[in-house]
Amino acid sequence: MIRLREPALERPYRMPLFPAPALFSLFVNAALLTAFVYEEPLVPAWAFALLGALTLLASWAAYRAGRNRAPNVHGSAPEA
Numbered sequence: 001m002i003r004l005r006e007p008a009l010e011r012p013y014r015m016p017l018f019p020a021p022a023l024f025s026l027f028v029n030a031a032l033l034t035a036f037v038y039e040e041p042l043v044p045a046w047a048f049a050l051l052g053a054l055t056l057l058a059s060w061a062a063y064r065a066g067r068n069r070a071p072n073v074h075g076s077a078p079e080a
Contacts, residue, residue: 002009036044
């Protein structure tokens with residue numbers, strides 16, 4: 001967001017050869033994923049399913065924790 005709001009602002013770090021390293025890592029990860037799925041289709045499927053379930057569980061837990069801490073729109077105490 002800062003890059004959009006203040007594009008001329010000096011930044012403490014610049015990525016060398018941007019965007020080449022990011023594109024290279026994206027390509028390597030896509031190639032690895034393709035190779036894993038090609039060699040053993042069920043193992044990556046189960047891994048993605050487990051990762052998705054864990055992500056949903058962590059998101060739900062974070063939502064519940066934040067909901068109990070933050071006041072609601074009207075400024076009163078949150079419901080239990």
